[in-house]
Amino acid sequence: MSLPSNYLDAFQEIAKSGGFSQATKVLNISQSALSQRIKNLEEEIGLTLFVRKPTGVLLTDQGERLLRYCQTRDSLEEELVQELNASNFFDVAGTLRIGSYSSVFRSVVVPALSPLLKEYPNILCEFSCADIGDLPGMLQRAEVDFVIMDYKLDQANLETQVLGQEKLVVIESKNASNRDDIFLDNDSNDRATELFFKFQKKKAPKYRRSYFDDCYGIIDGVKAELGKAVMSEHLVNGDKSLRIVNGYKPYNLDIVLHFYKQPFRSRLHQAVIKELMERAKLFL
Numbered sequence: 001m002s003l004p005s006n007y008l009d010a011f012q013e014i015a016k017s018g019g020f021s022q023a024t025k026v027l028n029i030s031q032s033a034l035s036q037r038i039k040n041l042e043e044e045i046g047l048t049l050f051v052r053k054p055t056g057v058l059l060t061d062q063g064e065r066l067l068r069y070c071q072t073r074d075s076l077e078e079e080l081v082q083e084l085n086a087s088n089f090f091d092v093a094g095t096l097r098i099g100s101y102s103s104v105f106r107s108v109v110v111p112a113l114s115p116l117l118k119e120y121p122n123i124l125c126e127f128s129c130a131d132i133g134d135l136p137g138m139l140q141r142a143e144v145d146f147v148i149m150d151y152k153l154d155q156a157n158l159e160t161q162v163l164g165q166e167k168l169v170v171i172e173s174k175n176a177s178n179r180d181d182i183f184l185d186n187d188s189n190d191r192a193t194e195l196f197f198k199f200q201k202k203k204a205p206k207y208r209r210s211y212f213d214d215c216y217g218i219i220d221g222v223k224a225e226l227g228k229a230v231m232s233e234h235l236v237n238g239d240k241s242l243r244i245v246n247g248y249k250p251y252n253l254d255i256v257l258h259f260y261k262q263p264f265r266s267r268l269h270q271a272v273i274k275e276l277m278e279r280a281k282l283f284l
Contacts, residue, residue, distance in 0.1 A: 003041070003044065003045070004041075006037060007037050007038075007040060007041040007044070008041070008066075008070055008073075009027070010023065010027060010029075010034055010037040010038060010041070011037075011038060011041055011049060011063075011066065011067075011070070012067065012070045012142065013026050013027055014034070014038065014050065014057060015057075015059055015063065015067050015141055015142060016141050016142055016143060017141075018056040018057065018141065019056035019057055020034055020035065020057070038050070045066075047060070047062040047063075048060055048062070048063075049062060049063035049066060050063055059140070064140070064157070067141075067142050068142075068157075068260050068261075068262060070142070071142050071145065071260070071262075072262050072263070072264055072265075075094060075145070075265075075266040075268070075269060076264065076266055078093075078094045078095060078266075079093055079094045079266045079267065079268060091120060091122055092116070092119075092120040092122070092123060092267050092268050092271050093120065093122035093123060093268065094122075094123060094124070094266055094268040095123075095124045095125070095126055096113075096117075096123055096124070096125050096126065096127075096145075096268060096272060097126040097128075097143070097144040097145045097146070098126075098127055098128070098144055098145065098146040098147070098148070098272070099127075099128040099129075099130055099135050099138045099139070099143070099144040099146070099147045099148070100127075100128075100129060100130075100135075100147065100148040100149075101129065101130065101131065101132045101135065101148070101149070101150070102129055102186075102214040102215045102216065103166065103215040103231075103232045103235060104148060104166065104232075104255055104284075105127070105129040106129075106216075107232075107234060107235055107283060108163075108164075108234075108255070108280050108283045108284060109127070109148060109276075109280075110127070111279075111283050112275060112276055112279040112280045112282070112283060113272065113275055113276070113279075115275070115279075116271055116272070116275045120271075123268060126144070128143070128144060129214075131186070131187075131189070132149055132150060133189060135147040135148075135149055136149075136153055139258060139259075139260070145259060145269065146257060146258065146259045146272065147257075147258045147259075148163070148255060148256065148257050148258070148276075149255075149256055149258065150166060150253040150254065150255060150256070151253070151254070151256065152254065152256045152258075153256075153258055157260060157261055158258050158259070158260060158261065159258070159259055159260070159261050160256050160257065160258050161256070161257045161273065161276070161277055162254045162255065162256055162257075163255045163256070163257055163276055163277060163280035163281060163284075164254075164255050164280050164281035164284040165252045165253065165254055165255065165284060166232050166234070166252070166253045166254075166255055166284060167232065167233040167234070167250045167251070167252055167284075168192065168196055168230050168231065168232060168233070168250065168251040168252075168253065169230070169231065169233045169236075169244045169245070169248065169250050169251075170196070170228055170229070170230055170231075170244065170245040170248050171219075171222055171228065171229055171230075171231045171236055171242050171243065171244055171245065172222060172228045172229075172242070172243060172245055173222055173223055173224075173225045173241065173242060173243075174240070174241055174242060174243050175225055179225065179226060179227045180228070181205070181206060181207050181208055182207065182208050182209070182210055182226065182227030182228070183207045183208070183209055183210075183227055183228050183229060183230065184209075184210050184211070184212050184218045184221045184222060184226065184227045184228070184229040185209055185210075185211055185212075185218070185229075185230075186211065186212070186213060186214060186215070186218070187211050187213070188209075188211065190211075192230045193207070193209070193229075193230045195251070196230040196248075196251045199249070199251045200248060200249060210226065210227055215231065215232065215235060218231065219231065219235065219236065219239075219242070222242060223241050223242065228245065230251075233250065234283065234284050255280065255284065257273070257276055257277075259273070
């Protein structure tokens with residue numbers, strides 16, 4: 001049995017966008033034509049691929065497996081096309097799609113992968129910096145091929161590799177501040193400060209929260225004497241305008257690479273996993 005590529009492309013775009021409406025715009029076809037392609041695909045393989053809900057669609061277990069196949073197909077096809085056009089057939093090529101969160105994206109992921117990207121100019125990058133809570137969905141929808149998080153997702157169809165540890169400490173400006181009771185976080189869903197004080201196993205200080213969007217905004221806020229923050233130590237080492245507050249135990253978090261189990265991996269994906277495992281810890 002051969003699955004028509006236009007059926008698979010339609011399925012993949014719906015999975016990525018989370019619904020039929022956005023997929024019709026990307027594919028430039030009518031909703032009825034798109035629905036017919038999915039109907040034909042489901043009849044062809046004898047499986048239901050989506051659960052339709054008022055807010056969009058969810059992949060069934062079978063749908064998730066088919067989406068992983070589509071990812072593998074795309075990666076291997078792109079690699080082959082790049083290799084055929086390259087002077088060196090064994091060149092590493094293709095598009096690297098990886099999602100991570102702010103405190104390790106610029107400081108760990110980019111420098112760890114830079115030597116690989118410089119050595120193989122036929123690698124193109126689609127790097128995404130996102131809130132940790134958004135990363136699992138991005139991986140599930142095949143928006144990225146890898147995500148890096150500060151905890152391990154417990155799913156049977158995922159492979160994980162611990163890349164190192166991130167040490168959280170309390171930081172403040174070296175100058176005196178009258179905002180000692182304010183701690184800076186990314187947003188209202190950021191639990192870093194809460195979890196840090198919970199880890200201390202002693203009564204947490206009373207504090208109010210201000211929000212500065214990402215770790216670099218938080219560091220700038222602390223430098224501006226707008227409050228203290230729980231922050232990754234590797235981001236502030238050597239910064240003479242900041243100091244680590246004594247009296248707290250550092251809170252260590254595993255930095256975990258996630259990717260779906262696949263029967264085949266492109267040379268690019270193999271190289272990325274190897275490079276991150278060997279080099280990420282150098283920057284933590």
